[in-house]
């Protein structure tokens with residue numbers, strides 16, 4: 001290595017480390033805030049649905065700005081189409097269905113815009129990868 005590079009690199013590494021530290025801290029804060037905001041939204045939806053939807057938009061903006069993924073368990077409470085909070089029994093219909101060659105899935109319909117989202121729980125046995133996953137899940141069930 002030439003001498004010039006040796007002088008330059010440590011400086012760069014330090015900068016990168018500082019950036020990483022700050023970035024991780026920011027993501028940690030963002031994760032906590034997203035969870036809090038969606039919980040607030042759930043609590044306030046019965047009294048003030050507009051405020052609840054405002055909380056959801058703020059949480060989504062934080063997630064997009066910091067590149068933090070909204071956890072899957074909370075993501076299911078947000079409509080894919082109109083981005084509103086979904087409350088079972090009020091704003092959302094929740095069904096479990098079963099189809100051949102597709103597997104069992106949960107369908108969630110948003111009653112304000114009519115959009116349907118489907119989450120596969122178990123199935124698609126035709127593909128090799130998912131067969132392996134199925135076997136793993138079966139073993140997990142047996143052990144439990």
Ligand SMILES: [Zn+2]
Nearest residue numbers: 079082110113
């Ligand atoms: Zn919707």
